[in-house]
Amino acid sequence: MAPEKTEEKEAQTHTPTREKMEKREAQTHTPTSETELEQLKYNGKWAAVITILTFTYGDVTVAHSLPPDPRQKDWWMTWSPYPILVISMLYIAAVTCWGPRYMAKRKPIGGLRPLMMAYNAFQVVFSFWMFWEGGMGGWFFEYKLMCEPCDFSNNSKPVKMMNLGYWYMFSKFVDFIDTVFFVMHKKTSHISLLHVSHHALMPVGLYYGIRFQPGGHGTLMGLLNSFVHAVMYLYYLLAAMGPKVRPFLWWKKYLTTLQMTQFTIVFFHALALNVVECETPLPPPLHRWLMGQAVIFFGLFSDFYIKAYQRKDKTKQKIRAEGMSNGVANGKLHTVTHEVMADVFPCVPAGFDEVMIRDRIRAHH
Template sequence: MEVIQKMDEVDYSYTSQELNEWFGLRSPNFIFGVIATYLLLIYIIVPNYMKNRPPYQLKTYIVAYNSAQMLACIYIINEIFRITSTKIFRFWECSMFESNTLAEYLFNRVTYFTFWLKISELSETIVFALRKKQNQVSYLHVFHHCSTITLVYLLLVNYRGGSALYPLMLNCAVHVIMYAYYLAAAVCDAETLKRLTPVKKSITTIQMIQFVLILLQAAVMSSSCVIAPMVVGYYAFVVIVIFYGFYDFYRKAYDASLKRS
């Protein structure tokens, strides 16, 4: 098993044990509370509030949100390459960090940042509800957001290996493209948006390829990395369910033969 060496001699002395004491990581109760609040908001509180009100447009917020998400994902990708350089592409290798190194410090910082970024993504569904687009609050959408938060939480409290940065890098790369499309959709006219339809199809394809690569790494990690089998099993289950959801959406949205039937 490869060990990522010290990147300098500065003392970066907060350990994984100390990381588990950071806000939101001390127990799973915080995550359960966030998810429960999220479900109440999108299924009960906001729909009831909007029942006799016109939909909000929220265009300014949508533009700002998509821009911020793009920048956040670019920041994460940059930090991952700062930690691993090109070793990130050797996803079949397990890597751990030496204690009190810059690499461990950066790993803890970027994964904790990702934890809060994923929580911020829950606001997307609340915006759907405020705009009275409840049809977009699909089971896949909700499952995707809830399960992603739990996966990042499990990463932070159960696995401190550099191998976890590979799926994070893939996900952020896809999200840069995805949020760029959403940003364009928010500011472009209807005719321009129609021309971007092939791009939307390509994004769905890229997302599915991402999940295949993530599952391939999960298969390697399950046999060669020191990680709890239950964590790997839950991780693989979530990715498979989300992959199927995207595949089903792709068939229904873009398969011409299905549209004719």
């Protein structure tokens, strides 16, 4: 009798989970609606507008008021901002129009989990390398917190910082892969206006910083951003390893706080130049751009924080009110997925929600 009851209990417990997975899978395989495609086109249109405005500001204010760094005159992708603008515009078109339209009546591409985990691992190493190089290039020991001028000499440290700036700009093209995975998985809700705008405008805006001021005060943004990206991709890499790792990921909620802290520091670090008198005046156009970017991204992540965690708190209150516990009650499984997080945090591995579900079932037992 005991074994039969145990098997019956397991069947009753796991059946809703399988049904929910099958239902979600069926929904995933549903052809993309015209409404979704139109929304993506809308996101792409405004992302293109924001990217072009960023390009215009850099071309009108920075490029016409500062001399370019002569050390980069023969470097690929630094002789002109137009190739970078074209690549960003092609990215927007590919992820908001061409790609989703191609995948509209097709099933999501499977078998990408190992590739995505490898991508996350690469991003962890690449981001931490940039953080370390930025620190060793000046910020750990030599740079002043305020009024650090850009050194255009051919000494080893300035050249290290200049090279790092180039690789940092290159890393923003690598970040495009985040959205490519969304398209391949038909996660159209993740391809939001904020997500696409953020990815598209970064390389365009960074061109003007790298080409005209590849060192000094403004590079703090790249240092902090590289560290945050290393932590962020590490979280997703570890989370994809399964429920055994999840108890050690209690720091998930602080990822967003870390992001907002980063943008706050960058904003006030740039703003301080308006009240601090520097011996070597630093270019105002670049610092206005830094402040503007910090405000935009701070707003983006503040919106994320409200959506992701206030919604999660409301869900918990509802579960308690209905007498539920451990996310399982009345034969139904309740779980908070990463739908909202993917709008701004990239590359949630395929199958991650299933890992969350299995983890909650084990915790219930």
